[in-house]
Amino acid sequence: MNIAAQPPVQTDQTIYLKDYQKPSFLVDSIHLDIQVYEDHTIVDSTLVMKRQASGSLTLLGRDLELKSINLNGQVLNSDQYELDSEQLVIIDAPDEVILQTQVIIHPESNTQLEGLYKAGDLYVTQNEPEGFRKITFYPDRPDVLSVFTTRVEADKKYPVLLANGNLLETGEVDENRHFAIWQDPTKKPSYLFACVIGDLAVLKDRYTTSEGRDVALEIYAVEKDIPKCHIAMEALKHSMRWDEEHYGRPYDLDNYMIVAVSQFNMGAMENKGLNIFNTSCVLADEEYTTDAAIMRVQSVIAHEYFHNWTGNRITCRDWFQLCLKEGLTVFRDQSFSEDLQSAAVQRIDDVAVLKSHQFPEDAGPLSHPPRPDHFVEINNFYTATVYEKGAEINRMMATLLGKDKYRQGTDEYFERHDGQAVTVEDWVAALSAGSGVDLSNFLTWYNQPGTPKLEVNGAYDATAQTYRLSFKQSLKAHPKYPNLKAVPIPIALALFNAKSGEQYTLHSADLFVNDVKDGMYLFEQDEATIEFIGITEQPVVSLLRNFSAPVNLVFDYSNDDLAFLIQHETNGFNQWQATQTLLERILLEDHKADTYIDAIKNTLPDLVNKDPLLASRLFDVPSENYLGSRIDQDYEPELIREKREAVLDRLARELGSFWKETYLSLDPDMQKEFSLAMGVRALKNIMLSMLARQGDDSVFDLAYAQYQQTGNMSERLGALRVLVWNDAPQAQLALDDFYNRFKDEALSLDQWFTIQASHPCATAETIEYLTKHADYDLGTPNRIRSVSGGLASNPVNTWSFGVDHFIELAAYLDEKNPILGSRLLQVLSRWYTLMEPQRSQVQQALKALQPKVKSKNVSETLNSLLSI
Ligand code: B3K
Ligand code: ZN
Numbered sequence: 049m050n051i052a053a054q055p056p057v058q059t060d061q062t063i064y065l066k067d068y069q070k071p072s073f074l075v076d077s078i079h080l081d082i083q084v085y086e087d088h089t090i091v092d093s094t095l096v097m098k099r100q101a102s103g104s105l106t107l108l109g110r111d112l113e114l115k116s117i118n119l120n121g122q123v124l125n126s127d128q129y130e131l132d133s134e135q136l137v138i139i140d141a142p143d144e145v146i147l148q149t150q151v152i153i154h155p156e157s158n159t160q161l162e163g164l165y166k167a168g169d170l171y172v173t174q175n176e177p178e179g180f181r182k183i184t185f186y187p188d189r190p191d192v193l194s195v196f197t198t199r200v201e202a203d204k205k206y207p208v209l210l211a212n213g214n215l216l217e218t219g220e221v222d223e224n225r226h227f228a229i230w231q232d233p234t235k236k237p238s239y240l241f242a243c244v245i246g247d248l249a250v251l252k253d254r255y256t257t258s259e260g261r262d263v264a265l266e267i268y269a270v271e272k273d274i275p276k277c278h279i280a281m282e283a284l285k286h287s288m289r290w291d292e293e294h295y296g297r298p299y300d301l302d303n304y305m306i307v308a309v310s311q312f313n314m315g316a317m318e319n320k321g322l323n324i325f326n327t328s329c330v331l332a333d334e335e336y337t338t339d340a341a342i343m344r345v346q347s348v349i350a351h352e353y354f355h356n357w358t359g360n361r362i363t364c365r366d367w368f369q370l371c372l373k374e375g376l377t378v379f380r381d382q383s384f385s386e387d388l389q390s391a392a393v394q395r396i397d398d399v400a401v402l403k404s405h406q407f408p409e410d411a412g413p414l415s416h417p418p419r420p421d422h423f424v425e426i427n428n429f430y431t432a433t434v435y436e437k438g439a440e441i442n443r444m445m446a447t448l449l450g451k452d453k454y455r456q457g458t459d460e461y462f463e464r465h466d467g468q469a470v471t472v473e474d475w476v477a478a479l480s481a482g483s484g485v486d487l488s489n490f491l492t493w494y495n496q497p498g499t500p501k502l503e504v505n506g507a508y509d510a511t512a513q514t515y516r517l518s519f520k521q522s523l524k525a526h527p528k529y530p531n532l533k534a535v536p537i538p539i540a541l542a543l544f545n546a547k548s549g550e551q552y553t554l555h556s557a558d559l560f561v562n563d564v565k566d567g568m569y570l571f572e573q574d575e576a577t578i579e580f581i582g583i584t585e586q587p588v589v590s591l592l593r594n595f596s597a598p599v600n601l602v603f604d605y606s607n608d609d610l611a612f613l614i615q616h617e618t619n620g621f622n623q624w625q626a627t628q629t630l631l632e633r634i635l636l637e638d639h640k641a642d643t644y645i646d647a648i649k650n651t652l653p654d655l656v657n658k659d660p661l662l663a664s665r666l667f668d669v670p671s672e673n674y675l676g677s678r679i680d681q682d683y684e685p686e687l688i689r690e691k692r693e694a695v696l697d698r699l700a701r702e703l704g705s706f707w708k709e710t711y712l713s714l715d716p717d718m719q720k721e722f723s724l725a726m727g728v729r730a731l732k733n734i735m736l737s738m739l740a741r742q743g744d745d746s747v748f749d750l751a752y753a754q755y756q757q758t759g760n761m762s763e764r765l766g767a768l769r770v771l772v773w774n775d776a777p778q779a780q781l782a783l784d785d786f787y788n789r790f791k792d793e794a795l796s797l798d799q800w801f802t803i804q805a806s807h808p809c810a811t812a813e814t815i816e817y818l819t820k821h822a823d824y825d826l827g828t829p830n831r832i833r834s835v836s837g838g839l840a841s842n843p844v845n846t847w848s849f850g851v852d853h854f855i856e857l858a859a860y861l862d863e864k865n866p867i868l869g870s871r872l873l874q875v876l877s878r879w880y881t882l883m884e885p886q887r888s889q890v891q892q893a894l895k896a897l898q899p900k901v902k903s904k905n906v907s908e909t910l911n912s913l914l915s916i
Contacts (some may be wrong), residue, residue, distance in 0.1 A: 061904060065368040070256040071187055072103030073145065075194040080184065082164070084171055084202040084245055089153050089164065090115075095194075097145040105141035107185035108178075108371075111163075112151040114185075119147050127634060132733055136185045143416065149185050158182075159827060159864045167311035170246035171206070172324055174317060177367050179424045180238035189363045191469040193235040201227040202245045208268065208687055210244040212236070214322045215689035234300065235467065237363055242319030244268070244307045251277045255285050257298040263288075267330065269308040272792075278782050279332035280306065283346040287353040290384050294468070295458055297357045306330060306349075310794055311828050313867050314430070315348050318355035325352070326832055328795055336796050339726040339762045348387060351381035357462065367426040371418040371494065372472050374430075375438020381445070382439060389661065389723040392620025396665050399595045402440065403913070406432035407600070410499050412877050413671060413916040415526065419472050419494040425904040433497075440598040441493045445476075447596060448538050448570065449483050457482035466521040489536045489572060496532055498523045502539075502571075502599040506589050515543060515583040518574045521599070534573045540596035542619070543580065543587040545890070549616040555581050567593070583695045588612050593619045605629065607639060611647035620662050627666055635675055635691050644695075645702050660719075663729030667734050669696060676843050683881040685843040691809075700741035707742065711735035711750070716760070726762070733766030740774045748776040755782050765799055772803050797823060800833035805838025812849035815839060829868050840875045847886060851876065855893050859900050866903035873909050880916050 074097065081092040097105070098841045114131065117124045119138065130137045138147070158165035163182025164173050171181065181188040198211035204226050209218075213232030220226050249271040255263045265284060267277040284304070291297045299320045312326035329348040332341060358380065359373035386394040409415065409432050416429070418438045423429055460482025465474060472494050480487045503520040519539070524530045541564075543552040554564055569578060588609045592601055613626035630647070633639040648666070655663040675688050700707070714732050720723035736754070739747035748771060755767035768786055771779040783800070790796035801818055804810065815881075818824060818835050825831045836857065839850050854875050861869025879890040894914055901907045 050643070059426050062422050063424070063567060065419075068366050068368075069103070070101045071189060071192050072099060072101045073097045073105050073141075073187060073192075074100050075187065075192055077195045078186070079197045080241075081197075081199045082201065082243060084155070084200070084206070086203075087154075087156060089155055090150065091153060092150045093186070095145070095147045095186070095691075097147065099141075099143040105138040105145065105147075107136045107138075107147075108134065108188040109136055109151070109185040110181050112153060112182070112185065115150040115152060117149050119145060121146070122818065127816040142313055147185075148584040151184055153183060160867070161311060161829070161865060162867065164243070165311075167309050169206075170244070170248070170309060171202075172244050172307065172309050172312075173242045173319070174313065175241055175319070176239040176317060177370075178239075180241055181795070183582075184239075186238050188238050189238060189366065190237040191366065193237055193363070193467075193469065195232065196241055197229065197231045198241075198243060199227055199229045200243050200245060201225060201662070206245045206247055208244065208246055210242075210268070210307070210322060212240070212242055212322045214302060220686050231445045234361070235295075236320050236360065237469065240318070240320045240360055240363075242317070242322040242324055244322070244324070248307070249274050251281060253281050253285070253325045255288050255299070255304075257288065258292045259298045261299065261302065263301070264303045265305075266303065267306045267308070269327070269331070273308060273327070273331055276331040276333040276336060277308070279342060280330045280345055280349050284353060285729055286346075287350040287384060290387070291349070291354060291357065291380075294383070295357070295380070295462075297462065299356065300361070304353075306352075310830065313829055313865070315344075318359055320360050323352045326830065331795060334760045334762075336790070336793050337761055338765060338799075341761075341795070342722075343385065343389065343726075347381045347385045349531045350384040351377055354380045354384075361467065362462070362465045363469045365471050367423075368419055368421065369471050370426075370429060370437035371434045371441075372470070372475055374435045375418060375440075376442050376475070377437050378439035379442035380392070380550070382443075389726070390620070390659070392624075393661050393665055393723075393727075395594055395621045395804045395832070396624045398436075398439075399625075400668075402432070402436045402568075403593075404671065404674045404677065406436045406598070408878065409433055410437070410497060410681075411524075411677070411913065413880070413912050413914075414874065414877055415497040417495050417529065421495075424908040425870070427708060428870055428907055428908050437598055438494075441490060444488055444493075444536070444538050444597055445479060445487050447540070447568070448487075449479075449485055453483035453485060454479075456484075462823050487650060492533050492535045495529075496523065496525050496535070497529055498532070498905075500535055500537065500599045501602060502537060502592075502597070503602045504591060505604070508583065508586050510586070513583050514581050515578050515587050516577060516579045516590070517541075517589065518575070518577045521571065521573045522574075534572060534574050536570055537597045539569045539571055539591060540567055540593040541569060542567055542590045542593060542617075543583065544590065544612070544616055545584070546586045546588050546612065548585070549612075551618065552580070552583060552587060563789040564704050568596070588616075590617050590619065590622050592622075592625075594621045597624070607633065607643040608843055611643045611887075614647040614666075615651050620659075624665055624668070627668065628670055631669055631695070632675070632678065634695060635670065635688070636678055641695055641698055645699065648699065649703065653706060656714075656731060659727070660714075660731050661723055664727050664730035664734060665845060667699075667731075669699075671841070672843050673841065676881075683878070683884045684848050689844050696738075697741050700738040703738070707735045707738040708744075711739065716763070729760065729762045729766070732763070733769075736766060736770045737773075740770050748778055751776070752778045752782065755785075759798065761799075765779070765803070769803055773807055775809075791823070794828075794830065797822070798830055799835040801831065802838040805835045806841045808840065808842055808844075810842065810845055812852075815849070815853055826864070829865070832857070832868065833871075835873055836875070846875060847882060847890070851890050851893055855897050858906055859897060862901045862903050862906045866905035869903070870905035870909045873906060873913070877913055879913070 076096045079094040083090045128139055131393045155164040155166045162174050162179040180186055186848055209228035211230035213230050216231050217229040248268040251267045251274050255265055263594040273590040288299055298832045306323045308325050308327045308330045310327045315329045316325040332345040354377050358376045364372050382398050410673040457479035461478035464478050476487050476491055502523050505518045507516045521534055554637055610626045610630040617623045623755055634641045672688050714728050716725040716728040736751050751770045755764055758764050766783050771782050786800050840846050858873040
């Protein structure tokens with residue numbers, strides 16, 4: 049039997065949250081038998097199912113060649129089921145069903161990196177959100193949980209055969225082929241199924257949980273990369289301990305495996321007991337990867353591990369609830385990372401990502417609530433809004449509750465819902481019940497798009513010695529989401545005595561009954577006012593300390609107030625925020641740079657020695673992309689570049705000999721902790737680029753010496769960047785040297801591509817040279833991103849020759865890898881803010897792409913981009 053699937057009848061492809069229905073059948077168990085051959089793979093499956101609601105028995109399947117189908121022991125005739133390219137519907141299914149199917153799939157030609165695919169010589173899976181239906185027919189939705197038993201069979205040239213759970217049996221089929229049988233005792237949804245078949249080496253360790261369970265830890269990678277897996281292994285053990293200590297959650301299986309894959313669409317995947325990772329998120333080594341990459345590895349290892357409880361044991365009822373697991377797990381990994389380095393710097397880095405990615409997303413055509421109420425392609429909703437804004441909502445609730453009540457709330461969530469597929473409402477209800485604090489108002493945050501504008505006014509009455517703050521919140525109207533409501537906004541604040549620099553102890557006036565406890569005010573209405581008494585001198589207010597809510601703050605600070613905060617604020621995050629606010633005024637509103645320069649001069653030289661990591665962030669000047677995202681019309685990227693360059697040049701000039709003296713005095717090897725050494729390395733690289741701005745050519749000798757003498761990738765790359773971006777005489781020599789040193793190290797070589805693609809003066813020819821290079825590979829997302837991401841970091845280039853690059857790439861990837869194609873197209877999402885004629889030119893180019901695209905992924909993104 050060989051049955052060709054018919055295309056489904058085309059209807060509106062939008063799926064709505066309001067249409068959610070319970071699955072009509074549950075799956076008690078699934079037995080999978082996956083036999084891999086070079087030119088095809090055979091998948092046999094046996095599903096034991098029971099009816100739980102009325103409705104047809106529908107199994108989802110895509111790109112499957114159905115070879116046989118058998119229900120309760122009887123072969124089914126073609127009039128007993130309906131098959132199209134998306135699903136298999138069994139007509140008149142009884143209430144208890146044992147369904148056996150055999151299908152043929154083609155991982156060897158699967159370029160979409162979804163389902164089972166071959167990456168080099170390695171077979172791996174990626175099933176979240178809807179990849180499992182490309183492996184076998186199944187009710188592939190997260191609220192169908194089942195016990196999986198998996199037999200994997202392959203040629204012996206693939207010695208490693210992995211699947212989720214415990215290894216039950218291994219054996220030979222014949223002299224060339226072998227098999228392994230795995231069983232996962234925990235019920236799980238199909239998106240968490242994984243298997244891996246290949247020739248890999250392994251790093252092993254063990255961990256004993258707080259319950260005394262002895263867990264075998266294994267990280268699989270190609271042999272030469274095993275030495276780069278130690279940092280990930282340490283991070284894994286650290287995460288396991290951290291989750292026990294902070295959330296009371298021990299690990300539940302006897303093994304935990306991680307596999308490193310070089311061709312992967314995103315960072316990593318939390319498959320139960322068998323995580324699959326992009327090499328970029330598991331391999332970490334000072335010689336080959338940067339400090340930022342090392343920090344990312346640790347946070348992604350933690351993130352995927354934390355999913356074991358927030359995502360796997362308690363999963364999502366449907367994909368609209370994605371932020372339930374992602375928002376919470378990001379908040380958990382951010383908290384973990386705050387313990388690894390300075391908490392203030394971690395917060396700065398997390399907020400910088402939020403403001404540069406999520407805020408613009410939420411202000412443009414791709415805006416959606418953290419929990420959207422409709423989608424066409426769920427893969428398009430793994431967004432900064434779902435992840436980062438989702439994390440902020442959890443952070444706000446956790447901050448408001450405080451440590452103990454938050455823990456009571458999360459304990460209640462795990463107690464109530466372990467083993468279930470739940471909703472955002474379930475989470476907020478459990479957190480409220482456990483803590484005894486009603487948090488139901490926070491649901492509004494999940495259901496509305498847009499970044500709230502928080503307008504605050506301050507008035508000091510010297511005679512009465514009072515300081516009054518008035519608050520107002522508003523949201524931009526959204527065509528698809530009317531009825532926007534006020535949200536609860538926790539505002540952490542402090543008042544400083546402008547004369548002495550001392551912080552006031554806060555007292556609310558009786559007149560206004562307000563709860564400002566521990567420097568936190570919860571603003572829940574459209575408008576409100578609070579007043580403080582006993583304010584003896586003009587105060588400077590510091591608002592949204594630690595970025596206590598994801599809002600756009602509008603407060604009429606004077607530049608002197610901001611300079612004051614740079615110098616006196618004790619909250620490192622708000623100290624950084626003051627530098628950024630001041631710089632935004634200089635760069636976007638043409639304020640003079642003098643106050644900023646003076647504040648930096650007064651603060652930074654001291655801080656460089658006291659807290660090098662924080663000091664390195666206080667030198668941040670908002671990126672051209674971020675500044676562009678603050679402009680809603682007539683945006684001219686060149687103008688922003690000019691202004692930004694002018695401020696940086698001035699900073700370079702005004703601090704004179706400070707740069708060189710500090711550069712020569714800093715030594716990362718003298719630091720006791722990794723995070724301090726990381727700060728010193730970041731500072732040294734800043735100093736180098738400032739020296740280059742000073743026009744002193746001897747900087748290139750310093751940079752070249754740093755490049756050659758170091759064994760550390762952050763130092764080597766920092767130096768290389770200064771040489772290449774300044775077209776130094778040594779630039780080509782260093783680039784060639786870098787290539788020769790690292791040509792067999794894919795992640796390092798990615799950096800070689802990025803540094804050239806992100807050259808501020810890169811041209812269409814630069815990009816052509818890189819994309820035609822022998823090492824460029826359209827089958828490896830990391831390599832594509834190394835060029836496209838580098839190009840995208842320069843808006844001047846992106847909006848000129850970059851437009852064709854992104855449009856051509858989206859057209860190519862539409863068929864080959866639509867998840868990535870859709871993602872890369874989003875780089876053009878702010879086209880409508882450009883000054884004419886650029887605006888119309890990009891619009892025309894996007895419109896011309898419309899008739900060419902076929903995938904739901906790319907077409908949904910393109911339609912949204914053009915709908916503004
Ligand atoms: N849950 C996965 C993301 C899957 C993305 C599918 N397009 C990784 C993570 O967030 O942990
Ligand atoms: Zn996640």
